[in-house]
Amino acid sequence: xKTRNLSNLLLLIAVMAFVSIGFAAAAxxxxxxxxxxxxxxGMTGSNANDPRAHLKPGVFDAGEAAxxxxxxxxxxxxTAFDVGTxxxxxxxxxxxxxxxxxxxxxxxxxxxxxFAPLAFANSDIAFQGNYLFxxxxxxxxxxxxxxxxxxxxxxxxxxxxxxxxVSVFKNLLFMSVEMPNxxxxxxxxxxxxxxxxxxxxxxKERFRGVRIFDISDIKAPKxxxxxxxxxxxxxxxxxxxxxxxxxxxxxxxxxxxxxxxxEMAGCSGGDPAKDPNTALFRIDVIKVPVAAPQDAKIVxxxxxxxxxxxxxxxxxSDGGSHANKGKAEFSDxxxxxxxxxxxxxxxxxxxxxxxxLDIRDPANPKRIDxxxxxxxxxxxxxxxxxxxxxxxxTDEWGGGMGARCRATDPNVWGADAVFNIVDDKLKFESYYKxxxxxxxxxxxxxHNGSLVPVPGRDIKVQAWYxxxxxxxxxxxxxxxxxxxxxDRGPVDPKTLVLGGYWSTYWYNxxxxxxxxxxxxxxxxxxxxxxxxxxxxxxAKSVHLPEWNVQSQQRIxxxxxxxxxxxxxxxxxxxxxxxxxxxxxxxxALDKAxxxxxxxxxxxxxxxxxxAAAASKNAADTARFNAVVEILKQPQF
Amino acid sequence: xxxxxxxxxxKVSLPLVLLGxxxxxxxxxxxxxxxxxxxxxxxxxxxxILPADTRPLPPPISKKDVEFMQGMIHHHAQAVExxxxxxxxxxxxxxxxxxxxxxxxxxDEMNFMKRWLAARGQPAEMKMAGMDMSGMSxxxxxxxxxxxxxxxMMMPGMLTAEQxxxxxxxxxxEFDRLFLTGMxxxxxxxxxxxxELFDTPGSGQDAELxxxxxxxxxxxxxxxxIMEKMLGEKQ
Numbered sequence: 001x002k003t004r005n006l007s008n009l010l011l012l013i014a015v016m017a018f019v020s021i022g023f024a025a026a027a028x029x030x031x032x033x034x035x036x037x038x039x040x041x042g043m044t045g046s047n048a049n050d051p052r053a054h055l056k057p058g059v060f061d062a063g064e065a066a067x068x069x070x071x072x073x074x075x076x077x078x079t080a081f082d083v084g085t086x087x088x089x090x091x092x093x094x095x096x097x098x099x100x101x102x103x104x105x106x107x108x109x110x111x112x113x114x115f116a117p118l119a120f121a122n123s124d125i126a127f128q129g130n131y132l133f134x135x136x137x138x139x140x141x142x143x144x145x146x147x148x149x150x151x152x153x154x155x156x157x158x159x160x161x162x163x164x165x166v167s168v169f170k171n172l173l174f175m176s177v178e179m180p181n182x183x184x185x186x187x188x189x190x191x192x193x194x195x196x197x198x199x200x201x202x203x204k205e206r207f208r209g210v211r212i213f214d215i216s217d218i219k220a221p222k223x224x225x226x227x228x229x230x231x232x233x234x235x236x237x238x239x240x241x242x243x244x245x246x247x248x249x250x251x252x253x254x255x256x257x258x259x260x261x262x263e264m265a266g267c268s269g270g271d272p273a274k275d276p277n278t279a280l281f282r283i284d285v286i287k288v289p290v291a292a293p294q295d296a297k298i299v300x301x302x303x304x305x306x307x308x309x310x311x312x313x314x315x316x317s318d319g320g321s322h323a324n325k326g327k328a329e330f331s332d333x334x335x336x337x338x339x340x341x342x343x344x345x346x347x348x349x350x351x352x353x354x355x356x357l358d359i360r361d362p363a364n365p366k367r368i369d370x371x372x373x374x375x376x377x378x379x380x381x382x383x384x385x386x387x388x389x390x391x392x393x394t395d396e397w398g399g400g401m402g403a404r405c406r407a408t409d410p411n412v413w414g415a416d417a418v419f420n421i422v423d424d425k426l427k428f429e430s431y432y433k434x435x436x437x438x439x440x441x442x443x444x445x446x447h448n449g450s451l452v453p454v455p456g457r458d459i460k461v462q463a464w465y466x467x468x469x470x471x472x473x474x475x476x477x478x479x480x481x482x483x484x485x486x487d488r489g490p491v492d493p494k495t496l497v498l499g500g501y502w503s504t505y506w507y508n509x510x511x512x513x514x515x516x517x518x519x520x521x522x523x524x525x526x527x528x529x530x531x532x533x534x535x536x537x538x539a540k541s542v543h544l545p546e547w548n549v550q551s552q553q554r555i556x557x558x559x560x561x562x563x564x565x566x567x568x569x570x571x572x573x574x575x576x577x578x579x580x581x582x583x584x585x586x587x588a589l590d591k592a593x594x595x596x597x598x599x600x601x602x603x604x605x606x607x608x609x610x611a612a613a614a615s616k617n618a619a620d621t622a623r624f625n626a627v628v629e630i631l632k633q634p635q636f
Numbered sequence: 637x638x639x640x641x642x643x644x645x646x647k648v649s650l651p652l653v654l655l656g657x658x659x660x661x662x663x664x665x666x667x668x669x670x671x672x673x674x675x676x677x678x679x680x681x682x683x684x685i686l687p688a689d690t691r692p693l694p695p696p697i698s699k700k701d702v703e704f705m706q707g708m709i710h711h712h713a714q715a716v717e718x719x720x721x722x723x724x725x726x727x728x729x730x731x732x733x734x735x736x737x738x739x740x741x742x743x744d745e746m747n748f749m750k751r752w753l754a755a756r757g758q759p760a761e762m763k764m765a766g767m768d769m770s771g772m773s774x775x776x777x778x779x780x781x782x783x784x785x786x787x788x789m790m791m792p793g794m795l796t797a798e799q800x801x802x803x804x805x806x807x808x809x810e811f812d813r814l815f816l817t818g819m820x821x822x823x824x825x826x827x828x829x830x831x832e833l834f835d836t837p838g839s840g841q842d843a844e845l846x847x848x849x850x851x852x853x854x855x856x857x858x859x860x861x862i863m864e865k866m867l868g869e870k871q
Contacts, residue, residue, distance in 0.1 A: 037740060080673045080690045091691060096757075099697045105757025112755065116694040118843035137843055138692055153671040158686070160695065162843055180834065181695040181841035185678040193698035193838025201837045213676060222683050223676040256850040257834050294680065333854075351854070399851055402744065495751070 043410035050436035052468065053407075055489030057441065059518065062491070068471065068484025068531060069511065072149045073522040080156040081120050081138050087112035110495045117498040119160070121516040124235075124448065126168040127507040127547040131218060133173060134520055135164035138188075140175060141520075142218060148510040148522050155219050159186035161207065165235045167548040169248055172293055173213040173221060178232030178256050182207040186223065202262035208232030210250055210286060212293045225296045227286050230258050230267035230279035235336040237550045239362045242341055249362040250286040250296075251346075253334040254279070272313035272332075280332040281305045281313040283348075285363050300363045304348065304355060305331050316353050316370050335396075336381040340388055340552040345421075347382035347391045354379050354393045354419070356426055371419070371426045375412045381448055385458045386555050390477050391419045391426065392460060394446035403496060405444035405467045407437040414445035416462070418477045429477035434462075434470040434485070441490035441497070442466035448503040450549040452511075452525075453542040454535045455557045456570050456623050459483065461511050466490060466500030469513060469523070473530070475619065483530035491517050507547050509540040534586075538566035561589040564630040567623040576620045577611045585627070589634075596636045605631045695841040702758050704833045705749045705845070708852070709760055711791040711829065712742040712749075715822055718795070718815065721803055725811040730866065738819070738859065745848070752844055792832075793825015816867045823856040823863075 039045045047053070056063030064071065076082070084091040087109055095116065097103065123135040130146040131154070142155040159175070161182025167174040181190030184207045191203060210233045212225040231254025239249040258269030258279045270278045282303050288296040307315025316331045334350040339359055346365060348355035356369040373395075380396035397414035398404045404414040415433035419426040438444045442465070449462030452471065461471045461484075468487030474480040491499040499517035513521035527533040541560050544553065557563045565586050571577040585604040592601055605628055612624035673686040719739040722732055750760045790796075795803070795818050803814045830853045834840045840849060 078671065078673075079688070080686070081692055083692060083694065094691075095694055099694055099756065101697075101757045107757050108754055111751060116843065118847060119694050120692060121843070156671060156673045158673070158675050158690070158692065162846070179695070179841060179843065179846050180839075185681070186676045188675075188693045190695045190841045191838050192696050193700070199837045201835045201839075203837070219672045220674055220683055220685075221676055223679050223681070226679045255854070256846070257830070257853060260835070352858075399847070401748070401847070 037408060039408045040410060043412065045407045045409055046405050046411060046433070046437035047435050048407040048437040052436035052485065052487040053438070055487060057490045057493040059491055062489035064486070064488050065468075066486045068526055068528040069469070069486050069523045070526050071486060071521065072510070072524055073151060074515075074519055075143070075151060075153065075522075076519040077120070077122070078141055078153050078156045080158055081136055081141065083116060083120060110492060117517060118162075121163075121498065121502070122514040122519070123163045123502050123516075124165045125503050125505055125512055125514050125549075126166045126173075127505075127512075127544075128168045129545060131168075132507070132512060132520075133166045133168055134514055135166040135175065137162035137164055137179075139186075140164060140166055140173070140221075142215075142221075143520065145507075145510075145512075145522075148512075148524075151520070151522055155221065157213075157221055158188055159211070159223075160188055160190065163234065165233070167236065167238045167250075167551070168215070168546060169238055169240075169548070170290065171214055171216045172224075172248075172288070172290070173215045174236060174238065174250060175211045175213070176233035176236050176252075177208055177211060178234050178254065180206065180208070182232070184226055200262060202260045204263070206259075206263060208259065210236050210252055212288065212296060214293070224293050225288075227296055227298065228264050229254055229284050229298065230264060230269075231256055231333070232259075235550075237337045237339055237346075238548050239339050239346075239359060239551065240341050241362045246290060248288050248290055250288060251334075251337045251339070251365070252284040252286060252298075253336055254284070255333045255335055255351075278313070283334050283337070283365075285365075287363065302365050304334065304350070304357065304365060304367050305353075306367070316350075316372075335379065336550060338382040338384065338550045338552060340384045340554075342554050343384075343388040345384070345388060347384060347393070349379040349382045349393055351379060354382065354391070354417075354426060356391075356421065356424065369425050371428065373417055373428065375410070375415070375431070376417065377413070380446065381550075383449065383451065383460060383549075384552055385474070386451060386453070388554075389421055390458060390474065391421060392432075392474060393417045393419065394448075394462075396445050396447065398445055400445055400447065400465055401443055401498065403438065403440050403442055403444060405434060405436070405438040405442070405464065406440065411435070416446050416472075416480070418474050418480055420477050430480055432472050432474070432480040434464040434467045435482060436467070436485075436487065438467050439490055441492055441495060443496060443498055443500060447501065448505075448549070450505040450507075450547075451552075451555070452506045452539055453555045453557075454531070454539045454566065455563050455626070456567050456619070457535070461504050461506055463501030463504040463513065465502075465516070469501060469504045469511070471525075484525065484528065486513075486523060503549070505547070505549050506539070508543050532566070532569040534562055534565040534569050538563045559630040559633055559635045561593045561630065561634055561636070564589055564627045564634075567627045571611070571620060571623055571627075574616070574620060576614075576616055576623075577608075581607050581611060585631075589631075592634060593636055598632075598634050601631045601634070695843065696838060697756065697842050697845075698836065698839040700833060700836040700839040701842060701845055702753065702756070704829060704839070704849070705753050706758075706761060707789065707791045708826070708829060709746050709749050710789055711794060711822075711826060712746050714794050714800075715739070715742045715819065716746075717800075718803065718819060718822070721811075722815070725807045726815070728812050731812055731815065734859075734862065734866070735815075741855065745852070748848065752848075791825060792828040793822045795822060813867070816863050820860055820863050820867070823860045826852055826856045827860075 051065045083095045121137050126133040132143040132145045134141045139159040140157045145151045161177035162179040165176035209227045209229040213221040214224045215221050233252045234255040235253045237251045282301045285300040287299040305316045331352040334348045337348045339346040344360040346357040346359045354371045357365040359365045376395045377397040380394045383392045411433040412431045415431040418429045444465050444467035447463040449460050452459040457475045471484040491497040502514045504513040511523040525536045568582045572582040588604040615621040676683045719735040830849045
């Protein structure tokens with residue numbers, strides 16, 4: 001017995017020694033990071049000579065490069081959402097202790113800040129009036145942006161559960177929750193691991209789905225409804241029904257595991273061939289009575305992947321994939337859906353496929369086309385052009401956590417794909433990828449963006465994680481090109497620490513960027529050869545009372561002189577009007593605006609109509625017509 | 637928070653305090669100045685104002701989370717080992733391309749998992765070094781392995797030594813068949829591991845881990861279907 005005890009003791013000492021070596025060796029065990037795989041033959045990588053390719057790393061002192069846009073403001077994460085950025089601070093030690101990580105644990109310095117970057121990551125943005133709603137895996141922060149350059153925090157609302165995709169409609173704020181730490185009561189404690197074994201994982205206090213808050217008092221949001229779904233809500237999209245203003249619909253895209261039946265009755269993740277009730281291969285539709293949001297409920301679970309001939313749910317299971325890397329995804333889920341209620345269409349970015357849906361009956365979306373693409377790994381999000389005739393899809397190759405914009409990463413992987421909609425079919429035209437090579441330390445791939453309302457052009461401002469912001473023109477769907485950008489160096493010089501832009505959206509004259517690690521950025525466009533001050537001012541003339549980017553509203557420009565001047569700049573750029581004629585019309589417009597009188601524009605109308613007679617293409621003709629329209633009935 | 641500030645500094649008479657209250661006391665829910673931190677309640681329940689200096693709490697990590705990562709590193713390593721056997725044993729271009737992808741993504745993921753563990757002060761390989769040493773029974777494992785615990789650890793779906801030997805000994809069409817059936821079995825094990833993770837109370841709440849486990853599930857599910865298709869075409 002004694003010998004046995006002694007050997008046990010020795011064993012214990014050996015184990016303890018091994019454990020401490022383990023702690024110390026943890027970083028060592030990581031080994032050198034794998035070298036980037038070579039560029040596949042015949043493909044082009046990102047540009048290593050771009051000024052954005054070699055910026056100085058840093059959290060708040062990183063190098064910056066900008067073209068055509070000016071950084072106005074960075075608001076760091078609010079206290080209630082910030083675990084700090086100093087690895088040696090007591091705050092970080094406290095957070096680690098709360099996770100049961102002993103202070104004696106030897107955590108490599110460069111990894112110390114990466115214990116919870118995603119848990120407090122900023123995510124999507126919604127806008128209403130003077131307020132910006134910034135989603136976060138930990139809740140929502142509300143900012144007053146009445147003066148964008150002096151934007152300020154109004155409300156921090158902790159309510160964890162990721163990813164915190166947000167939308168706003170009248171007095172209601174919507175938020176997506178998918179992670180198992182989500183609680184009905186918004187508690188930040190999640191579900192602490194039980195000390196006694198044998199307890200079930202199912203818990204009725206857990207919440208995964210869509211929360212609805214009443215924000216009538218912007219400083220005191222109140223949860224009024226929480227609609228549970230089987231796979232939670234990775235993203236959601238508001239779908240106003242033009243015919244039914246008393247209700248608003250919500251399309252719920254769930255991408256994670258199906259929870260247990262014990263937690264939510266009726267949930268099953270079974271094989272679609274055997275289980276007609278499977279929560280896979282569907283989206284959920286919530287109907288929300290605007291005046292009684294507490295009565296919101298799921299009213300349909302459309303089988304948008306169905307094979308109409310056989311009735312099989314998994315009718316689109318041959319999703320595209322890159323030839324030799326990335327991950328093939330089968331379509332049993334939508335990741336994000338962008339709706340355009342006015343034209344009755346939705347574009348679904350649904351893992352292995354891009355879908356075109358008819359949503360004239362919002363509760364019963366019907367698939368009218370589906371595409372896949374040999375270069376696409378994961379269909380992630382979509383945006384229509386303002387005329388509804390084009391769709392830009394994005395491919396979140398690698399899921400956003402990886403460095404996928406290196407010089408060795410093909411510029412058609414993890415890129416946008418621009419499609420024309422021809423006779424209700426999606427017709428592929430081109431790829432667009434933020435062109436600058438990024439380092440191994442920068443997670444980078446196509447992510448969320450919105451239109452920039454420059455009349456006469458299709459322009460999108462888009463987030464590329466640590467690849468920064470890239471603004472592209474896709475007026476010609478076959479030739480998209482970059483017109484402006486902003487980028488910072490990597491968060492960390494040695495390790496890939498999650499960061500960069502989740503979403504960059506235009507709203508009423510400024511661009512707002514949701515930076516995962518750093519906070520909220522505000523930008524302004526500046527004129528370049530690709531974009532004139534008149535075009536920027538024309539975009540700024542558009543004021544939207546509410547803006548949920550995935551619920552597209554048609555942008556309409558008032559007949560303001562600056563809008564005509566923007567068109568004239570475009571016509572002049574295309575050599576469709578002479579510089580002299582354009583200048584003379586602009587001068588007349590300025591004079592009219594000053595005097596607030598439309599008289600004296602007759603001569604200009606004649607000039608423009610004459611030039612229009614020689615128009616080279618339909619786009620220019622539309623611009624000429626718009627200028628004439630404004631000259632005839634200007635609004636001052 | 638003008639209200640608190642005034643009161644805490646006020647060394648004044650009661651009437652003045654009352655006057656102060658009358659002037660400065662505003663309804664809690666509509667302070668005009670400074671941001672508020674407010675935690676909503678359950679649906680229909682009131683919200684709670686939290687102190688302005690409230691700091692966030694990361695989601696909990698469980699022993700199972702750590703074991704999942706350690707086990708998955710071990711599990712992934714076998715997939716990489718299996719792909720390495722392709723050299724000299726098969727010329728099937730489709731299979732080699734699939735193998736290269738599996739190897740690349742699983743190596744990538746192993747790096748990620750090692751980083752995740754290291755950032756939380758956890759070793760990459762040893763089963764007994766969990767978060768909470770007191771509740772752990774890692775000692776038992778020492779009896780049959782002696783030094784390197786992970787080595788003899790069998791995670792769900794992993795090929796046995798006999799299966800690996802058979803794969804090693806085969807070539808051509810037989811290798812292709814054994815590789816596909818073996819990798820389908822192997823990937824199926826990963827799905828089991830993810831299910832076990834989310835079926836364990838208190839687990840899968842860390843955001844990176846949740847994100848990763850979700851990716852493993854969808855990615856390996858997809859690869860299983862590709863492999864089943866390849867296997868079906870062969871037969």
